[in-house]
Amino acid sequence: MEPGNLAAIAAQMISTFAAGAGTSVGTAAGEEVSRLVRARLGRTEEGRAALAQLEEEPRPPQALDRMRALLTDEVAANPVFARELEEAVHPRTVLAGRDANVHTVTVNSSTVKGTINIGPLTIQRTRGAYAVLACAAIAVTLMLILGSVGAFHVINNIHEGSDGAAGPSGPPGSAGASGIPNSGWSLDATVKGDFPAPKGRWKFDTGLTPAVADGTAYVGTTDASLYAVDTTSHKRKWAFHVGGGFLPSSTDEETWGSPPVVAGGVVYVGSSDGNLYAVDARSGTRRWTFKAHGGSLAESPVVSGSLVYVAATNGIVSAVDTASGKEKWHFDTHNADPEAPTVFDGVVYIGGFETLYARDAITGDERWSHDTDHSWVSSPTVVDGSAYYGSTDHDMHVVDIASGSETWKFPTGDEEQASPVIVGGVAYFGSEDGNLYAVDVASHEPRWDLGVGPTFTSVTVVDGVVYVANATGLHAVDVASGSERWTFAEGTFGWQPVVADQILYAAAVTGSKSATTLYAITL
Incomplete structure (x- = not known):
């Protein structure tokens, strides 16, 4: 949507909501728009003054125009904020x-x-x-x-399941009445040198990157449904409708939300309605629903032991019992859009704006917090006593997990917003400067770097290959040499690929913002 139109809609919604006109569904929309706008404009004196003016009685005639002008500038300058605001309105x-x-x-x-x-x-x-x-x-x-x-x-x-969970009335996208993804498509990849060529296995219109377990791909879709698809026969096993939808979570403007997580025979999936759903992996029936403390759930849940951790867009991270769906504790980061938590050895690490937090996984008590000097940081990858995280300050940082003190950092040419992946003593990560980096974690020196285009999400490293998803395509890069093996450029790939049983799963935006395709590729 054009920045001016989006800003005008948001300003009108805030005005209506502030006047008390919204009820029920209108209230939920108004609250979310109000939260996003107040968090954004509240950072400056001019923004705070505009917000205060909008609430004056009687309201000055120029208040709405002032708000619209400020929002137009913010939307035009910040695509992440624009995307969140558009979803809310x-x-x-x-x-x-x-x-x-x-x-x-x-x-x-x-x-x-x-x-x-x-x-x-x-x-x-x-x-x-x-x-x-x-x-x-x-x-x-x-x-x-x-x-x-x-x-x-x-x-x-809408039909009702035996547990009262609403199920979708039809198949996703063009998957057909039986819910079978499109099979037999030809993968047009550009192969470099003598490297083996990948082959197209199946693709699923409206599909997003899945979680894969025991021969089943659990696929969230842009029609607000969760599907279980047999990875061999490509047939749909069941479908579960979520109350909201799947939100964008990558900094790329044209990508959609994070995959579900499968653990202990249960699929955990967050939604824009603020609910965390626990769904039986075999039957597709709902086990329980947890309502977050406001905000939407755009990041993947994380399961560790008997708890599942989830971060809401309003900054609150919750620890929920996997058996009952009851909350054990929650922690307010006071920052919008915290990253999906990382859980390691009894500690939860939470990235976001200005601070990296370490909290006790069972009690939620603080272990330490690390000031990131007003930068947004990813949740870290924890390996061998160190936490590695990307940052908008153009550096990849390394922190000692015992003390929370920084030990070293590696500079790049632009923002590095995703969690690095550490394999074999090497950190692999992309940057908005267009390079893919391989950095030796012992010497802190680069092994190699390769231009693949600006990258906003974590890479995947499997069997000597780094898989990178970004707006220029899906890239396979040789770990040893740093040379590109092949590229598949059909769509905008904006979030971390998944590899299971020699099949690569990656989703791309293939048209408008809501037109996505999940590709299953035989390696």
């Missing part, structure tokens, strides 16, 4: 309750099917329409603000 999917009566409303030449009397109803935006939703006790009112012509489709046939 037009959620893709909204769920209502029971006994729906559906009517037709036309706004801005867009057919919106849905003045709703609280029903088992999904309202899903297909493309081009932007809505603010305010839900009253009897009806849901839909308004398009500065939106382009588009359509909302009302689906009134």
Whole structure:
């Protein structure tokens, strides 16, 4: 969306929400937009003054224009903030309750099917329409603000599982009525030298990077569903609908949220509705749901022992019992968008803005905190007593995990926002300067570097190959020589690939922001 339009919508929503007009679904949207804008504008004196002016009674006539101007500048300058704000002002999917009566409303030449009397109803935006939703006790009112012509489709046939969890009414994307991903596609990779060529296995439209366990790929999709797909037959085993959707979590503007996690026969997946879902890996039925303390869940959960750890976009990290879904403790980082935690040897490490935290994994008590000098940092990779993390200050840093003190750092030419991967005494990581680095952790000297394009996510290292996903494509790089083996450039790859049983899984944006494809590639 254009920065000016997005800023205008957000400003109007804050204005309406501040006046007390939002209720139910409208309140949730207003709260999220208000949180994001206040966190962003509250950093400057000018922003704080604009926020205060918006709440004055009577409100000055120039207050809304001032807010819109400031937001336009912030959106244009910060793609991460723009992406988060766009998700907040037009959620893709909204769920209502029971006994729906559906009517037709036309706004801005867009057919919106849905003045709703609280029903088992999904309202899903297909493309081009932007809505603010305010839900009253009897009806849901839909308004398009500065939106382009588009359509909302009302689906009134959500089925209920035996546990009460809503399931999707149809297959994802173009996977077909049986839920089978597209098979037999030809992988057009550019192979360098005598390296073996990869082969296309199957692909899944709307699919995101999965978690893979015991011959099953657990795939989140852009239709707000979680699918279990047999990696051999490519058939869908089950589907589970989440209440919100999967959020962007990479700094790349065109990528989508983090994969689920599988542990102990359970799939754990976070959603934009702020819920952490625990789903039985075999049957697809819900075991429990944990509601976070506000915010959305864009990062992958982390399971260690009897606890699952999850970070919400409002800065609160929770430790949840895997058996009951009850919270054991939570910690407020007071920063927006903390990274997915790293858990190692009884300690939880949390990256984010300005501080790297180390907390006791069982109690949540502080072990130490490390000041990152106003930089945003990734959650670390912990190896041999050291924590390695990337930073927006253009360096890869190394911290002693006993004391929290920095031991050394390696400079790059631009921001390094993802966790490094340490294999065989070498740290592998990409940077926004366009280079992939291999750095010896003993000597602190580079083994090699290779230009692959700006990279915002962690790499994957398996069997002597580094796999890199970025906007220029999917790259396979030889560990020993640092030379490129092959490149696959069909789409924008923006988040860490997964390798299991000699199959590489990587998702790419292949059209608009909501058009994604998961590729399964035989290595």
